[in-house]
Amino acid sequence: AEKTDVVVIGAGLAGLNAALLLAENGCRVTVLEAGRRIGGRVFTSTEIEGSPEHGASQIGRSYARVLDRCEALGVKLAQGSNIYDNYAISLDGQLIRPGQWENHPLNKTVGAERGVVPFALGSYYLAKTYPWNTMDGWASPEALANYDVSEADYLRRVGASSAAIDLVARGYGDGDLDAISALTLMQEMGRAKFEGKGVPTSAKQDRFQQASFLSYRILGGSSRLTDAMADALKGAVLTGKQVTAIDMTETGATVTCGDGSSYKADYVISALPFTALRKVAVTPALTGGQADAVKLMPYSGQNQVWLRVKAPYWEQDGIEGSMWTDGPVSMLRQSIAPDGSRDSAVAITSGVKGDALDRIPAKERGEYVLSELARMRPSTKGKLEVLGVFSWKLDPLIHGCRHGYHPGQMKAFRPTMAQPHARMHFAGEHTRLMEVGMESAMETGERAALEILDRI
Numbered sequence: 001a002e003k004t005d006v007v008v009i010g011a012g013l014a015g016l017n018a019a020l021l022l023a024e025n026g027c028r029v030t031v032l033e034a035g036r037r038i039g040g041r042v043f044t045s046t047e048i049e050g051s052p053e054h055g056a057s058q059i060g061r062s063y064a065r066v067l068d069r070c071e072a073l074g075v076k077l078a079q080g081s082n083i084y085d086n087y088a089i090s091l092d093g094q095l096i097r098p099g100q101w102e103n104h105p106l107n108k109t110v111g112a113e114r115g116v117v118p119f120a121l122g123s124y125y126l127a128k129t130y131p132w133n134t135m136d137g138w139a140s141p142e143a144l145a146n147y148d149v150s151e152a153d154y155l156r157r158v159g160a161s162s163a164a165i166d167l168v169a170r171g172y173g174d175g176d177l178d179a180i181s182a183l184t185l186m187q188e189m190g191r192a193k194f195e196g197k198g199v200p201t202s203a204k205q206d207r208f209q210q211a212s213f214l215s216y217r218i219l220g221g222s223s224r225l226t227d228a229m230a231d232a233l234k235g236a237v238l239t240g241k242q243v244t245a246i247d248m249t250e251t252g253a254t255v256t257c258g259d260g261s262s263y264k265a266d267y268v269i270s271a272l273p274f275t276a277l278r279k280v281a282v283t284p285a286l287t288g289g290q291a292d293a294v295k296l297m298p299y300s301g302q303n304q305v306w307l308r309v310k311a312p313y314w315e316q317d318g319i320e321g322s323m324w325t326d327g328p329v330s331m332l333r334q335s336i337a338p339d340g341s342r343d344s345a346v347a348i349t350s351g352v353k354g355d356a357l358d359r360i361p362a363k364e365r366g367e368y369v370l371s372e373l374a375r376m377r378p379s380t381k382g383k384l385e386v387l388g389v390f391s392w393k394l395d396p397l398i399h400g401c402r403h404g405y406h407p408g409q410m411k412a413f414r415p416t417m418a419q420p421h422a423r424m425h426f427a428g429e430h431t432r433l434m435e436v437g438m439e440s441a442m443e444t445g446e447r448a449a450l451e452i453l454d455r456i
């Protein structure tokens, strides 16, 4: 077996950033990636016309690590597409303009809630009641002790009406707010509240508008960044290496791949989502809350149907092109390019509704989604064409789009799940503390690299 100082498992942003930092600090590093493609959840499609982004696309203005790497590697940025335009509402089979919502007969919410569109209600309550004045307050012992309750319980606690809670549940696409820890959502909110500071918001704005501080995108697609990071590692990234076992002793670690090859190192970084790590045999075995986290942490999916807009259906019915729905498709999202063109859209579905779509064979899924969109919004009939489909739950290596916690799991998992275990360290967006999205993956790669540099 080849020997290096550190083997990093997984060539997503977290693994690549860890490997680059270690290499920049004089370590010999090998990165093992199961797929033939670099980047994980950074994935610019090469199959679908227009090269849409299956994963990360929007880069926040405060993503210091991402922006820094882009600059250092010559990866060019451009202004992000606008995905935050107003969303129409399709509820109980009726099509409603966001401006009509407050006084609409289907709006059964009460008091100040009435002015908040259904898909913004969850974040409206979270932003209003976020109990801490720090970004990582959600991770404090006090938070773990008192707030690791279901989102439904939390919303009741802060006075949301049952009609509002029902709408929030429909918005998540899985309908089960009892299964989501409120702290999962507060983790996002902690960051968003501070990132959005200074941007005036009002309850009349939807979630997307409230978060619509300007963003960047990568010219040529997000994969340009992860490809450039891998290139900078000069041959240290090996693809087609699906890790199946990590064996550690007092003096070193051996990492074995499905193709029979093995790699020796002093230390190992797992930059795998827990959905993937749970399939790897680790010796000595993980224990306690850490073992439970790897085995049980839930990941939600996301189903995408990419569409060409053949004619402006929004001009026919005079309603916003994007639409939130309580039907079998979570949302129709139109992205408005910086030049104002609106010729593509994506139907995105998450939660159990996404799982239901996953069960429809890929060839039929797109047409099914088109027929459901036409039922909810007749003006789309004949004006949309399927370009391709993709599902993160069906991705054979990642098995999901993002991690979450059931009530009680944050308390059980957080204290130990990212702690070093023997010679193994943990990175990946699920182990993040302060950041969100791509920046969170970078943050965790940095932490794991620094932990190892401290030990050498």
Ligand SMILES: Cc1cc2nc3c(=O)[nH]c(=O)nc-3n(C[C@H](O)[C@H](O)[C@H](O)COP(=O)(O)OP(=O)(O)OC[C@H]3O[C@@H](n4cnc5c(N)ncnc54)[C@H](O)[C@@H]3O)c2cc1C
Residues within 6 Å of the ligand: 009, 010, 011, 012, 013, 014, 015, 032, 033, 034, 035, 038, 039, 040, 041, 042, 054, 055, 056, 057, 058, 059, 060, 241, 242, 243, 244, 271, 272, 273, 276, 277, 280, 302, 392, 397, 398, 400, 401, 402, 427, 428, 429, 430, 436, 437, 438, 439, 440, 441
């Ligand atoms: C639909 C979607 C939209 C998003 N949009 C945005 C956005 O607009 N802005 C933003 O900032 N963030 C966004 N994100 C979040 C961002 O993409 C992630 O936070 C980040 O890419 C996660 O990186 P990671 O390195 O933690 O994990 P991953 O990217 O999942 O990397 C894990 C890697 O491990 C590999 N692997 C799995 N099993 C094995 C094995 N046994 N052996 C070796 N390798 C293995 C995988 O193939 C993968 O390459 C989005 C994510 C999704 C899914």
